[in-house]
Amino acid sequence: MVFPNKIKLVLLVIGFNINATYAQVNIEGSININVSTGHITCDFELSNIPKITSYVILLNKGMNIKYFKNSNSEELINYDGYYNGKIKGEGIQYTFADNFRNNIELPNSFKISYSGAFPIYNNELASFDYKGKIVVNEKTFRASEQSKWYPVIYDIENDRLLENVTYSIKVTTASDNTIFINGNPPTNGNNTLLKSKKAVPLLLFVGDYDYVNENGNYILNANIDTPTSSRIFKEIEKIKQIYAEKLKLEFDDDIFIIKHRAVKPIPQGGAWGFNSYPSFLFAGLDFSQLVVEGHTMSPKNVLFFAHELGHNYFGNNVNSGKLSWFWVESTAQFLSFIIAQEINGKEFIDKTLVQYAGALKTRAFKPLATIENPKEISLEYRLIYGPLIWQCFKDIFGADITYKVLNELVNVSEQETLSIEIWKKAAIKYGVENEKINEFVTNFLKDSNAMNNVVDSIIKNH
Structure with missing residues (x-):
């Protein structure tokens, strides 16, 4: 993205949240997704929910809730927010309620079923794009944790979003696709079970695209060969090593780099990126020319990637x-x-x-x-x-x-x-x-x- 005075900056909206004092919420269930129509249906059970005095449950305003249920009895749970619900960011705020619409305590677990439909951008553009937008084109379906495509609990008193979750999710697609959820390598097919015991923000990226594996690091949807990816990760490894050395904080996670197609105009020579650690998404970059053989990254791209990777340390753990x-x-x-x-x-x-x-x-x-x-x-x-x-x-x-x-x-x-x-x-x-x-x-x-x-x-x- 180009700024005045020839300053090259990264426009980035962040979003991964870490808080050691919380139990890690777990999500188990299924997703059914049709990239060609922009439809998604989710049936989830959230468990291991910490005791929170003042809360709301956030879900993207494009999602229609079928029900909340008690995990043990399967009884329906009354809730507020379905009519004239308040908005926080990308999500409508929901709270559980008794028969008199008084808020009740957040249970340790609950079930939810919901679905949504999102517009397809083929060759069209929107007036904006950002990390919190759910974007579907003729090839891919993109949704980050900021979009609240899955239920995110907000601790009002401590101003904390519990976006990082462990999970076991079965993903079904209408046709053979590459399926990716943060914390797992991409897989091919139309039916796969993905699990993570490490809490991560749930970035969902599904569609018709290829990927390259470089020793456990992946580049998705960039249409590049292995030698090119090797050169890119060699440069990224330099950045990671400098961070670890200077800050005395490890940076040894495998990472996922995803090329996505933004639905906002990007000036020629500009780029836009955001992260859902350990995934980093970029639009406007030509990955085949990012590091040409015998050369290193340009200074502009060093700043660009260094900013993104810096969110390994300063991300949603400081987003309050x-x-x-x-x-x-x-x-x-x-x-x-x-x-x-x-x-x-x-x-x-x-x-x-x-x-x-x-x-x-x-x-x-x-x-x-x-x-x-x-x-x-x-x-x-x-x-x-x-x-x-x-x-x-x-x-x-x-x-x-x-x-x-x-x-x-x-x-x-x-x-x-x-x-x-x-x-x-x-x-x-x-x-x-x-x-x-x-x-x-x-x-x-x-x-x-x-x-x-x-x-x-x-x-x-x-």
């Missing part, structure tokens, strides 16, 4: 609270700077940072510490201004402390929502003086002139 967009997107973009400097050199990243700073001269963004609602963090805030705040932190306190602080934030995020106060505590833990971190917070996060302070610092240091 009023600063969620900063933690998710700005941090991933900052991580891509680290990778780009290692692979493409300091001169390249200095030039990039100065370009980013230049793009801010005509903007006016609120200081981070004054943000009260995630909606106040716009796309440019997330991907231009926010990463520069992190870069100022690194310039002032050094790379070593920055990497240790990032490590600490990843670990803390598995138990609680990140905040500026937690950021401060992490910095102090690793040697930053209290006075110095308070000075940083004042000048770069609180002051009404914070954005200009960020720009001046970047220009001075790069």
Whole structure:
């Protein structure tokens, strides 16, 4: 995607959620899908549901519920949300209710049956596309966890979406297709049982496409040969190794790279990607030319893939609270700077940072510490201004402390929502003086002139 001042950025909507304090919800059941008509029918049982005081069950607004049932007695469960239901994101909010429509406790397990039909995009385009949209064309059916194509429980009190689930799901298709659900290799056929004991966000990608297996890593729907995929994964492995080394956090999962066809216009030379870890989806990329023989990835694509892979550490585990967009997107973009400097050199990243700073001269963004609602963090805030705040932190306190602080934030995020106060505590833990971190917070996060302070610092240091 092309931004002003020739800045190449990734537009990315995230979505995988980890919380160590929760039990992992399990989904068992069946899916029946017809790619040619855009129809999907699901019969699921959700179990191992943690005790949550205040909850809603989210399901895509294009899905029609047949029933909720008690897992043990098979009795129907009354519910609210079927009439004038409230919307949260892509889903309608449902709660279980008694005969007087009073909300009742969320049980440890329940059954649900529902179906939906979605429009087919052949050669047409929509006015938008994003991670939360269920997209069907004449060849593939794409639905990520953000779309809420499966029931997602939302813990209101802790502002957490329980999107990551273990599962055992039988998938039936109307004709022979390639069937993929996150956490399992793609399979061919029209009837397959897929299981995962590791909790993952349920990305569904079904249709008429090929794939390449490279030592347990896969590229789907890209129409490339094995030598090409080997070159791509060699470059990706460089990024993974740098992350693991710098952050002292393992990055050893096999990954799935999926080429999909967006239904929004993508400018020539642009690309759009999102992730449902460990899957990464891209539109607009020519995979056959991504890494040509004897060459490496272009600097632009290093930034692009590094951002995506950075969500291994900063994804929906940090997707809660009023600063969620900063933690998710700005941090991933900052991580891509680290990778780009290692692979493409300091001169390249200095030039990039100065370009980013230049793009801010005509903007006016609120200081981070004054943000009260995630909606106040716009796309440019997330991907231009926010990463520069992190870069100022690194310039002032050094790379070593920055990497240790990032490590600490990843670990803390598995138990609680990140905040500026937690950021401060992490910095102090690793040697930053209290006075110095308070000075940083004042000048770069609180002051009404914070954005200009960020720009001046970047220009001075790069």
